[in-house]
Amino acid sequence: MKTQPYKIAMLGTGLIGTFYTMALHRQRKPDRVQLVYSRSGERAKTFANTWGIPKTATDLKTAVSDPNIDVVLIALPNHLHLEAVKLAAAAGKHILCTKPLGRNAEEAFEMLEIVEKAGVFGGYLEDLVYTPKTLKSLESVRNGALGDITWTRSREAHPGPHSDWFWNKELSGGGAIVDIGCHCIEIGRSYIGKDVLPVEVMCWADTLVKPIDAEDNAIGMIKYVTGAISQFEVSWSFRGGMDLRDEVAGTEGSLRVDHFLRTGFEMFTSVGEKDYVAEKAESDTGWLFPVGDEVNSLGYDHMFEDMFDSISQGRAPIESFYDGYVVNEIIDACYRSARSRQWEPVKLKVWRGESGETKKIAPKSYDENYYLIKTEKLNDKRSKLILKDKKTGEIVQREV
Numbered sequence: 001m002k003t004q005p006y007k008i009a010m011l012g013t014g015l016i017g018t019f020y021t022m023a024l025h026r027q028r029k030p031d032r033v034q035l036v037y038s039r040s041g042e043r044a045k046t047f048a049n050t051w052g053i054p055k056t057a058t059d060l061k062t063a064v065s066d067p068n069i070d071v072v073l074i075a076l077p078n079h080l081h082l083e084a085v086k087l088a089a090a091a092g093k094h095i096l097c098t099k100p101l102g103r104n105a106e107e108a109f110e111m112l113e114i115v116e117k118a119g120v121f122g123g124y125l126e127d128l129v130y131t132p133k134t135l136k137s138l139e140s141v142r143n144g145a146l147g148d149i150t151w152t153r154s155r156e157a158h159p160g161p162h163s164d165w166f167w168n169k170e171l172s173g174g175g176a177i178v179d180i181g182c183h184c185i186e187i188g189r190s191y192i193g194k195d196v197l198p199v200e201v202m203c204w205a206d207t208l209v210k211p212i213d214a215e216d217n218a219i220g221m222i223k224y225v226t227g228a229i230s231q232f233e234v235s236w237s238f239r240g241g242m243d244l245r246d247e248v249a250g251t252e253g254s255l256r257v258d259h260f261l262r263t264g265f266e267m268f269t270s271v272g273e274k275d276y277v278a279e280k281a282e283s284d285t286g287w288l289f290p291v292g293d294e295v296n297s298l299g300y301d302h303m304f305e306d307m308f309d310s311i312s313q314g315r316a317p318i319e320s321f322y323d324g325y326v327v328n329e330i331i332d333a334c335y336r337s338a339r340s341r342q343w344e345p346v347k348l349k350v351w352r353g354e355s356g357e358t359k360k361i362a363p364k365s366y367d368e369n370y371y372l373i374k375t376e377k378l379n380d381k382r383s384k385l386i387l388k389d390k391k392t393g394e395i396v397q398r399e400v
């Protein structure tokens, strides 16, 4: 089995193609982009010169079939993911695809079937599950530090995307939900447990500000089979930069993570420094919120490490095409709910998580006769226990 270095064909030279190449080519890493595809030969050459990439292509099929290439990395607009997956799988290449996997679940499921039938690797590039803060938080959650997870909240809000195609529903598949809700949904799912079945969804979506057909603001709740709720909030009209934060609550603890804007790094400049501050920053003077090592903070380093290690070891990555498909099914349910104003079921064609009776979040036992509702230390220094009788249901308090 080939281990490393892997030779990558980068499809796309926009914002994410740039972030991915930055992550791959820095810190003396071995896996490198050996070919870049763009519709424009001139843009491909400029990108290749900037990043020291030896080859360029302006034809998608030629790019993915290049015999020197092991891995095809799809960093193209959403409407081109399926076509690129088809071509790359037919050429027998391993595939890494950016989020969202499909414009809808039907496309995502087709992509999942294509990679699995072709026997090639299908990695879903959900970077925000791989940020150093998220990885550490997930480890704590898995070690039981928060007990049973009851609720998650993930928020991504910014002033809107940076290219025309995002704003065109046909090309993108929708608005803020499909574009950035996909991150929030997978973050929540990761905390609750990816083997826990998402059951149903309630979602509000509206076009409040922008002159577009798709939603520019939305809030959704995903109910999991354990009873846990995963909440997301997304906006394409939020002013002041990119607001990325997550909260998790469990029966034994809670945590809160700020990834952008409020990271503890604040700077004031009256003159600016005529340079890039951070993704979606709205100004370069006044109070600024830079991000120390943006590529690492957004998860790209750890994401690629997992992807290439997984290919080498013949294992599934943390984020696979199957995960991308589940996210797309949840998004489809969100759109149905926003239209119907009702809870809508998540209609998974294939479920690969826990089957049978799943453990619900259970009340905590105090002793054989009582459940523990609450302990409290009062301002007059007394301590109380609030208990519920398991047989009669009576609620009592005791001073201890």
Ligand SMILES: NC(=O)c1ccc[n+]([C@@H]2O[C@H](COP(=O)([O-])OP(=O)(O)OC[C@H]3O[C@@H](n4cnc5c(N)ncnc54)[C@H](O)[C@@H]3O)[C@@H](O)[C@H]2O)c1
Residues within 6 Å of the ligand: 012, 013, 014, 015, 016, 017, 038, 039, 075, 076, 077, 078, 080, 098, 099, 100, 125, 126, 127, 162, 163, 165, 179
């Ligand atoms: N954090 C993330 O994971 C993240 C962030 C941003 C974007 N994305 C995803 O990456 C993909 C690309 O987004 P982006 O922000 O780089 O967009 P972008 O507009 O900055 O870049 C898109 C690239 O595709 C090219 N392109 C556009 N239309 C094309 C066509 N019809 N045929 C061939 N090439 C075409 C553009 O020239 C450009 O090189 C999208 O799927 C988006 O959702 C992911």
